[in-house]
Amino acid sequence: MALKKIFKGIPCVTTVCLLLGIIIGIQAKTVKLQNSVYSINRVNELSSQLTSLQNENAGLKDKLSESQSKVEEYETIMAEGDSSVKTVLKSLDQFKMESGRIAVSGRGITVTLNDSKKAMTSGGVDQSAFLVHAEDILSIVNELFSAGAEAISINGQRFIATSSVRCAGSVVNVNGVKIAAPFVISAIGDPEILEAALIFPGGVVDSLSPWGIQLEIKKLENIDIPAYSGGIEFKEAKKQEAQ
């Protein structure tokens, strides 16, 4: 009786074992193939590296602003003594102002841009047309500069001579810093002229309104625009020798 039961069990277990073995084999092969494409560990490793680099970056920025305020402190101390130093520092201030290296404030306008609310509801049309693009920001900045804006920042990023505004996936890159909607463009200049430069018929605002892009212009008596905090490296450009 007992022996019979054993012989009844063995073929059954063997068959199931074969089935299990086949599944294990296929699964092992699947996992092997997956690992060659990407591994979760690698993704985790990279994301932790990114976080640590971001922290490092933030720390270095703090250090930089600390050093800059120290430099300013030394400059004022030097200026107290010497009048020639004073004139040099005055022209330095002028250059800083021209290059966007110094925070400025004055009257002007802010333009707030946000993605269209239509984007969610209307189907069939290219959805990206309802989003704010780098080109929209650039054309507004362009109009503002041509209307005599003296300093412009986009979401707190100072727009200087070498600044770029570039689409980077779902966000926009300004001075290499990612910013996302809503975009606030601040400009210092005559508020009336700046506003008029944007809202004239056929102007930038007109071209954006059909898409339902939310655009709000505010005229303000006092706008603060931060200094450009990054560096400009001159690798190729060299000072021309006087002829």
Next chain:
Amino acid sequence: MKYPIIGIIAGVIIGFACPFTFPAWASPYVAVAILACADTVVGGIVAILERKFNRKIFISGFFVNAFLAVGIVWLGEQLNIELVIAAIVVFGSRLFQNFAYIRRFLLNKNEKEDNI
């Protein structure tokens, strides 16, 4: 007792050799199902040794345990908790228990034979 082992080795070789693979989304489910099936198989071997093997219980356990394990993983994904760990711990510890039982059983058997 050697036939199931031969079966499993042959199965792995066949599985590796055959051309198709599981889709990527299914692989966590299959992994847990394999664990459940392995638990059933080892449990079945124990039952054979104990002389109380029942084919119906064995076959139904093989499939029901597998589906239950997959269901637990699926539920865990819906609830965003790692229920898969529960399945791994339960089936894993049972595997070890059953292996320990088989080992002890075989050792005892040999000792008896030696005594004779």
